Each structure stands twice: as structure tokens, then as C-alpha cells.
Amino acid sequence: MTDNTETVVTTRREIAAPAERIFELIADPSRQPGWDGNDNLAAADAGQRVRGTGEVFTMTLTVNQVRENHVVEFEEGRRIAWRPAEPGARPPGHLWRWELEPVDETHTLVTHTYDWSRLTDENRFALARATTADKLRASVDKLAELAEA
Numbered sequence: 001m002t003d004n005t006e007t008v009v010t011t012r013r014e015i016a017a018p019a020e021r022i023f024e025l026i027a028d029p030s031r032q033p034g035w036d037g038n039d040n041l042a043a044a045d046a047g048q049r050v051r052g053t054g055e056v057f058t059m060t061l062t063v064n065q066v067r068e069n070h071v072v073e074f075e076e077g078r079r080i081a082w083r084p085a086e087p088g089a090r091p092p093g094h095l096w097r098w099e100l101e102p103v104d105e106t107h108t109l110v111t112h113t114y115d116w117s118r119l120t121d122e123n124r125f126a127l128a129r130a131t132t133a134d135k136l137r138a139s140v141d142k143l144a145e146l147a148e149a
Contacts, residue, residue: 007117007128011136012109017147019100019108023077025146026098029057029069035146037138038131050080058087073097081113093118094128110143112136 029044048057055071073081083091094116101109116128
């Protein structure tokens with residue numbers, strides 16, 4: 001199922017893996033480039049596993065820029081969301097969110113959302129508009145391949 005609105009893009013998919021396994025792939029930034037469907041993430045240092053709100057993890061993008069990702073929502077094994085920013089800057093307002101709902105012990109409904117309803121940097125609007133449900137779905141599909149292996 002996919003839902004698009006002007007500034008919030010969401011996709012959902014059931015993955016044949018336990019929520020805990022999927023969450024480990026999301027909450028460990030060093031694993032994120034392996035399932036990034038936007039081909040935007042190049043690398044992240046190991047040892048940054050997210051454990052709560054208020055944490056910041058860094059990621060190097062494929063265009064050789066670094067982003068600090070400010071964790072604003074966190075529930076172990078169920079939900080994580082962050083707002084990216086340039087190093088030392090305030091986040092300009094867009095948010096990436098992952099929500100996991102166990103269906104049973106071996107299946108999880110995964111919801112991935114990109115929300116740019118609070119984005120204040122107009123220079124980023126074109127890129128935000130280009131972040132479609134298909135791109136989010138590509139990340140969820142790659143995540144499923146890893147989690148189901």
C-alpha cells in the first residue's frame with residue numbers, strides 16, 4: 001500500500017522477518033547504505049547504534065557531504081525517526097521515520113515515511129518533491145531482502 005500527499009510520502013510492506021531483526025538494520029547507521037533505495041547514503045561509522053531520542057548519528061552521502069541525523073522519535077524495536085542537518089546546523093525540518101508492527105513472530109508490517117511538511121529551506125524543496133513513494137518502496141524492498149536472508 002502506498003499513500004502520497006504533497007509533503008508526506010509513505011509506503012508500507014509486510015516483511016517476512018521479526019521486527020527485532022529489521023529494527024537492527026535500521027537503528028545501526030553503518031547498515032543503512034546497504035538498503036538505501038535512494039542511492040543517497042555512502043557510509044556511516046560503526047558504533048553509532050541508536051538507543052534513544054536526542055542522539056545524533058552521522059552519515060556520509062554519495063555526494064561526499066556529511067549529515068548529522070538528530071533522532072526525534074524512538075521506541076526500541078518499533079519506531080525511529082530522525083531529522084538530518086548539515087554538521088553544526090539546525091535541522092531544516094524534514095524527517096525520516098520507520099515504524100514496525102509485528103504481524104506475528106516471523107512477519108512485520110513496515111511503514112516508511114518521508115515528511116517534509118516542516119521543511120524551511122526552499123533550496124531543498126525540489127529534492128524533497130523528488131522523494132517519491134517509489135523511492136521509499138525501493139528502500140523497504142532492499143531492507144526486506146536483507147532481513148529475510
